[in-house]
Amino acid sequence: MGNKKNKHSEYTKPSEPLKNSDETEESQNDETSPETRNQQIIDTGIVATNAKHAIHCLTVIGQIEGHYILPPQNKTTKYEHIIPALVAIEQDPEIEGLLIILNTVGGDVEAGLAISELIAGMRKPTVSIVVGGGHSIGVPLAVSARRSFIVPSATMTIHPVRMNGLLLGIPQTLSYFDRMQERIINFVTKNSGISASRFKELMMKKDELVMDVGSVVDGDTAVKEGLIDSLGGLSDAIQCLYDMIENEEYEKKPSPKKKNQKKQPQKSKASKRIIPDEIDDQRAVSLLNMICSGDIVYENGKFELSDG
Secondary structure (H helix, E strand, O other), X not given: OOOOOOOHHHOOOOOOOOOOHHHHHHHHHHHOOHHHHHHHHHHHOEOOOOOOOOEEEEEEEEEEEOOOOOOOOOOEEEHHHHHHHHHHHHHOOOOOEXXXXXXEEEEOHHHHHHHHHHHHOOOOOEEEEEEEEEOOOHHHHHXXXXXXXXXXXXXXXXXXXXXXXXXXXXXXXXXXXXXXXXXXXXXHHHOOOOOHHHHHXXXXXXXXXXXXXXXXXXXXXXXXXXXXXXXXXXXXXXXXXXXXHHHHHHHHOOOHHHHHOOOOOOOOOOOOEOOOOOOOHHHHHHHHHHHHHOOEEEEOOEEEEOOO
């Protein structure tokens, strides 16, 4: 009987020991581990914490979602997420510049223009690079940055404004399309080197797209047309952003001349002009007497009281 095992003892799990303070510190250190930091980089968009400059990477991918929710199988960029992110980037003193990477098929016109206008209005250095494609409303997004790049294999589709859903076949509808198209043309030509007439010509080209009018330009053609600033890759875009950041830092620093320059005290005027421009005969006689006595001197074309 003494050697018989307790039935419950075979299945009872020992209680877990309490964590001491050292183990608690280790768990806290895990939160700042490289893996955790990498995940934070993915979530927040910060490229690297130990780089030369702290820049934020903003990706515009898939279809730009506007006022209507797209199907769940679509890869989308939601403008209600991008807009507050841009506001946070502009205000954050630790972020020195913004890198925008575009691979988009286009999407909602007004949502795309809203994002483009916010990027164009930022004070911080901004650089965009088109990889894969920057089609439709992706064109204004690409040119919204201060400097734009495109890889040689990327393409950009330029076409007129299109709309899905019910349309009324009335002149007002065509007028609305024309005004919306003008908004896009004005923004693109204002923020790039292409002219409005040439951009319209590419937009209305008839013999290139099968099911639509418009043009598809590759990276080299986009640069030659003045739509994109430079042909280059990721390293070129980052180096350009670094140069912009360093130039701004240099301009903010006071020059040694201005820093060491002392303000010269202004000489106080000891004399006061007392003679009016026009005088009568009586005053002229009094003036001659004062000049003869040395009370008034004539210097630099003016009568002034003598310092003595």
